[in-house]
Amino acid sequence: MTAAPSSPPPARRTATLLVCCDDRPGLVAVLAQTLFDHGVNLLDADQHTDVEAGKFFQRIRFDWAADAKPDPLEAIGNALRPVAEGHGMSWTLHDEASRSRVAIFVSKTDHCLYDLLLRHRAGELVCDIPLIVSNHETLRPVAEQFDIPFVVTPVTKETKPEAEARQLALVEEHGVDLIVMARYMQILSAEFIAQHPSRIINIHHSFLPAFQGGRPYHQAHERGVKLIGATAHYATTDLDEGPIIDQDVIRVSHRDSVAELVRKGRDVERNVLARAVRAHLERRVLEYDNKTVVFD
Amino acid sequence: MTAAPSSPPPARRTATLLVCCDDRPGLVAVLAQTLFDHGVNLLDADQHTDVEAGKFFQRIRFDWAADAKPDPLEAIGNALRPVAEGHGMSWTLHDEASRSRVAIFVSKTDHCLYDLLLRHRAGELVCDIPLIVSNHETLRPVAEQFDIPFVVTPVTKETKPEAEARQLALVEEHGVDLIVMARYMQILSAEFIAQHPSRIINIHHSFLPAFQGGRPYHQAHERGVKLIGATAHYATTDLDEGPIIDQDVIRVSHRDSVAELVRKGRDVERNVLARAVRAHLERRVLEYDNKTVVFD
Amino acid sequence: MTAAPSSPPPARRTATLLVCCDDRPGLVAVLAQTLFDHGVNLLDADQHTDVEAGKFFQRIRFDWAADAKPDPLEAIGNALRPVAEGHGMSWTLHDEASRSRVAIFVSKTDHCLYDLLLRHRAGELVCDIPLIVSNHETLRPVAEQFDIPFVVTPVTKETKPEAEARQLALVEEHGVDLIVMARYMQILSAEFIAQHPSRIINIHHSFLPAFQGGRPYHQAHERGVKLIGATAHYATTDLDEGPIIDQDVIRVSHRDSVAELVRKGRDVERNVLARAVRAHLERRVLEYDNKTVVFD
Amino acid sequence: MTAAPSSPPPARRTATLLVCCDDRPGLVAVLAQTLFDHGVNLLDADQHTDVEAGKFFQRIRFDWAADAKPDPLEAIGNALRPVAEGHGMSWTLHDEASRSRVAIFVSKTDHCLYDLLLRHRAGELVCDIPLIVSNHETLRPVAEQFDIPFVVTPVTKETKPEAEARQLALVEEHGVDLIVMARYMQILSAEFIAQHPSRIINIHHSFLPAFQGGRPYHQAHERGVKLIGATAHYATTDLDEGPIIDQDVIRVSHRDSVAELVRKGRDVERNVLARAVRAHLERRVLEYDNKTVVFD
Numbered sequence A, B, C, D: 001m002t003a004a005p006s007s008p009p010p011a012r013r014t015a016t017l018l019v020c021c022d023d024r025p026g027l028v029a030v031l032a033q034t035l036f037d038h039g040v041n042l043l044d045a046d047q048h049t050d051v052e053a054g055k056f057f058q059r060i061r062f063d064w065a066a067d068a069k070p071d072p073l074e075a076i077g078n079a080l081r082p083v084a085e086g087h088g089m090s091w092t093l094h095d096e097a098s099r100s101r102v103a104i105f106v107s108k109t110d111h112c113l114y115d116l117l118l119r120h121r122a123g124e125l126v127c128d129i130p131l132i133v134s135n136h137e138t139l140r141p142v143a144e145q146f147d148i149p150f151v152v153t154p155v156t157k158e159t160k161p162e163a164e165a166r167q168l169a170l171v172e173e174h175g176v177d178l179i180v181m182a183r184y185m186q187i188l189s190a191e192f193i194a195q196h197p198s199r200i201i202n203i204h205h206s207f208l209p210a211f212q213g214g215r216p217y218h219q220a221h222e223r224g225v226k227l228i229g230a231t232a233h234y235a236t237t238d239l240d241e242g243p244i245i246d247q248d249v250i251r252v253s254h255r256d257s258v259a260e261l262v263r264k265g266r267d268v269e270r271n272v273l274a275r276a277v278r279a280h281l282e283r284r285v286l287e288y289d290n291k292t293v294v295f296d
Helices: A027-037 A072-087 A111-121 A140-145 A160-173 A190-194 A216-223 A258-281 B027-037 B072-087 B111-121 B140-145 B160-173 B190-194 B216-223 B258-281 C027-037 C072-087 C111-121 C140-145 C160-173 C190-194 C216-223 C258-281 D027-037 D072-087 D111-121 D140-145 D160-173 D190-194 D216-223 D258-281
Strands: A012-022 A041-050 A055-065 A090-095 A100-106 A127-134 A150-152 A178-181 A200-204 A227-234 A244-251 A285-288 A291-294 B012-022 B041-050 B055-065 B090-095 B100-106 B127-134 B150-152 B178-181 B200-204 B227-234 B244-251 B285-288 B291-294 C012-022 C041-050 C055-065 C090-095 C100-106 C127-134 C150-152 C178-181 C200-204 C227-234 C244-251 C285-288 C291-294 D012-022 D041-050 D055-065 D090-095 D100-106 D127-134 D150-152 D178-181 D200-204 D227-234 D244-251 D285-288 D291-294
Touching: A012 A027, A012 A072, A012 A285, A027 A041, A027 A055, A027 A072, A027 D027, A027 D041, A041 D027, A055 A285, A072 A090, A100 A111, A100 A160, A100 A258, A111 A127, A111 A140, A111 A258, A111 C111, A127 A160, A140 A150, A160 A190, A178 A258, A200 A258, A216 A258, A227 A258, A227 B244, A244 A258, A244 A291, A244 B227, A258 A285, B012 B027, B012 B072, B012 B285, B027 B041, B027 B055, B027 B072, B027 C027, B027 C041, B041 C027, B055 B285, B072 B090, B100 B111, B100 B160, B100 B258, B111 B127, B111 B140, B111 B258, B111 D111, B127 B160, B140 B150, B160 B190, B178 B258, B200 B258, B216 B258, B227 B258, B244 B258, B244 B291, B258 B285, C012 C027, C012 C072, C012 C285, C027 C041, C027 C055, C027 C072, C055 C285, C072 C090, C100 C111, C100 C160, C100 C258, C111 C127, C111 C140, C111 C258, C127 C160, C140 C150, C160 C190, C178 C258, C200 C258, C216 C258, C227 C258, C227 D244, C244 C258, C244 C291, C244 D227, C258 C285, D012 D027, D012 D072, D012 D285, D027 D041, D027 D055, D027 D072, D055 D285, D072 D090, D100 D111, D100 D160, D100 D258, D111 D127, D111 D140, D111 D258, D127 D160, D140 D150, D160 D190, D178 D258, D200 D258, D216 D258, D227 D258, D244 D258, D244 D291, D258 D285
Parallel strands: A100 A127, A100 A178, A127 A150, A178 A200, B100 B127, B100 B178, B127 B150, B178 B200, C100 C127, C100 C178, C127 C150, C178 C200, D100 D127, D100 D178, D127 D150, D178 D200
Antiparallel strands: A012 A055, A012 A090, A041 A055, A041 D041, A200 A227, A227 A244, A285 A291, B012 B055, B012 B090, B041 B055, B041 C041, B200 B227, B227 B244, B285 B291, C012 C055, C012 C090, C041 C055, C200 C227, C227 C244, C285 C291, D012 D055, D012 D090, D041 D055, D200 D227, D227 D244, D285 D291
16 A cells, blocks of 8 residues: 555564353453463454353454564464363464365356455455355356366255265365355255354345245245345254354335346345355354354 | 525425326326326326236326416316226325324334424424324323323223224324324234224334244344344234335344344334335325335 | 246337426326327336426336337337427437447456446346457456457556547447446546546546545545445546436444455445446436436 | 342442553553453453554453442552553543533534433433533423423624633533534534543534535535435534544435435434444543544
8 A cells, every 4th residue: 555665574474363251250361461471462352241141252363473483373372272271261273374265165146156256366355265166067167267176066856965975075175164155056964064063154145034945035025025135144954044144135125026136136145245254264253152243 | 495585486285196006008198198187287206017916006296386276186086086997096196285194102112202203393294193192101291292192091901902992983083094103012903903904004123024023122132133123014914914114224243232232223113114104194105915115 | 937938928129218308397298198199008107306406307118019010119209309399308219129338448456347247247237348448458358258359548648648539439439328437547538528428437436525536545544434435427527526326335444444445445336336337228317417317 | 131130139330441552562461461450350342453553442341349349440540550651551441330421512403402312311321411502592492301401602703702611611510521512503612622622522414524514415415416424523623624433324316305315314413423422421432643443
């Protein structure tokens, strides 16, 4: 944005700590002290307590000189382990140098796929996308434009178990951390989902819990609503019932046919899905009680 | 807004024609010609065809010199009658000089009531409000501040039939055209509703059809949605299933307790209800197939 | 919505009539009658009167059997000519079978270009796009993906007159009706603009009239606004002062750096530009007094 | 949410710490440790660093048992003083038991006043409102309905200095912490403003910086914008140039006359002003570089 400095700034590395546990006094202090003791610099710290549920959540993003010896990240991990054990914390420490690996699952509809790939190329979604999986050939040319391997695993009632086995193998083989269902029009089996807890994001084309299931725009048109929406959520074994990450709506009127709802809805779907994926990649999402905490 | 004219403009009267019928060619022309033949001036004409349902809708607002002789409104009515019969039209002709009479039903919550009364006083809702009906004494002081009669009809399981009979008598006695349920926390009986088709507007504190029934903010909190909403609809015998007139939403987050949802929801409820009542009073709403056409 | 009809429906053609003139009684009637007399079927009729300015605006969309003899469209044009003359109307009659021809001007930024091309391919923007013009080579691969000729006309202070002459020649040669400046970072000369009145749409990356001129996101960040926006407008010789077609905003906070504003702004820019182009193509925009009427 | 506890919970007190200083390592840790050392419980901790400006901001809300001896709040203040000095912090420690005292300044328009008073009564704005000041008698009945003293200080060009002297004396006398200009149509003098830095909130009826100065709705109508807005900001000696606390917009169209813009704008004005006042009262606003940090 500004004039280039005369010499490069000392390179810095960045990491994010996410913590969730039962609420108790002193949690913020102990975490801040642990990080401070290792000489890192806090960039953002956000904390939330669900008083009713008695749950504590924190996200801390910090950086340090890339040439620091010894590497503070490993030391912090070692220091946090006993702290976390003592407080019954579940926690993750994410080194931003280690990019998430995302597989995108699609069917025939291209707007969410294009949106994710363009945002990825523009640097909005910091991750690697080692493969796109589909049950149809339709979107292969899109994948090719972006030089991403495209694998077709046709799914019929009979072949679904094999197709999912193949998909799981691909996911495994490519070291995938996150599956994004970008209008993938197949229902994943409970077995598939169980293998990727909180690691599958789906976009449903309605404002959930209104209009669950199939053909939500038809349902919305039939009911005569004045807003339509989209919902990004983690996939769970209960269809359309998973923890909601983000939602949005757009105004419609009596003038809008189902086809117009589909058209208007596309803009909402792609924005909501992209926001949810971005939040997940930036480690701003914590899941509990079938809900989410999404830090800004 | 601008400098006062040296002499008063010739007074004009205004009326609105609303038409609904099966679609067929020539409807716009025949209506426009009928109005033109009687020398009135069209201010706004909006038309919609639901191609799928084969339905035609039109709203025309027009004015004329108040001293025109003979009165064109009566003549237009006479001219429209055979036209409407020939085309199977249902139609209403509303003289703006004849103000609607609105009864507001409330329980203990005051935000929607205050909002309606303040908008009424500010001239945003052109109508008379001859009475406020409640099942509790709580809001009597509000009614008194605005000099509107306040009638309490206590409702228990046992007394409901009598209470409704009393309410219907009051509505009849005061020549009420429209009942607005401004967070009236009682379910009207099918008999009551049947006597006022398309003339009872209710505000439900959720984005219908999500979270029908009781305690919608608790339901929304439990589900972990990222937007909450409100829905104004005509009351029908199917609870929360009536034709939707307007809806809106507001963003919420994990930080919002149920109490916060209630607080944020109040702003949406009052705005949505006021918009729906205003649209109804301005004859911008047409109902069909359990949906609405709401002209701008 | 989906069941295939047993035989194809008789093909129909569709056209849109746009009218603007000084307000006077009978305009709606005379237009409706003229159309009715030629046997066409009105699909949508929207009308607006600016009482203060004394201006009348109407948009009528109608269809007819494609095999009607003689062609009603030509007959309607002939019938309207004397009517329009008598009432001082300016009018256009647009046959939807005759697609608009759109040239997109770009520089190095791809989000608006991709958005327009994807919407075009999805059928949201009904037009032909015979060429993309740029002052840089950067986006040639995008044009190639969509098989659209891409012409580079480099612009420097010295070569601007020649570059514009070349651009005008291209526009002429390809029969272009509408130029869309999709983040084209050059200011068109008054001469260029004068040759395409109301036929150049620009997207400015701020909520005009706030933050006119260069680097609007920097200006917005400096001022500390809580919403950023985008504005699509017809280009005029007064930079950023042309008639506004559409605008929208998105919420930002103290957490957003200029880079974040740029990122969030992209979503608003592309949506606003696409909506404006779509409205123009569908003949829903009328211009007067440096403002627009945009029918729904 | 609803089940009554068998015995009342031990009463707790709550306070908010706001800190602003040049960024440097260890700030979060030292603050968290200081609070933890005094046995209080953190409810919410939000932190922001403006990397470009090198500024650190933190808000921490915490509670403790009301019967704790010695009172931790005083002890925390004593402990923070040297810390703050060492780090060049500016800070405030706000005991929620000590309610802010707010004076509302109005002229003749009642919608913002009513809105503030109703929200105050509903518990949305936790403060005392010891007086309402106006340059007109118009709104005295509103003040009386809410039992709040109403003082008229007529302002003419000649009497403005005396009027302001009287206003300042009233503000002093009533121990006022915050002045809310709820559509008070007078410009405060630089002297007046200087005596209440960051303690005067004004609502401007446009999306600043668009349409500064008088008659913003007329300006907006003239320009033909498609959105109108409102801006709540701290008053500074540069009119309409103070730090923005909150803003919002609403969609308008060619159908909206200036009077309609005024009507629609009222809803935005009152909501934006109320949100800004609430944020200020909850100590969620920090001011720097003529901008604000507003924590969620």
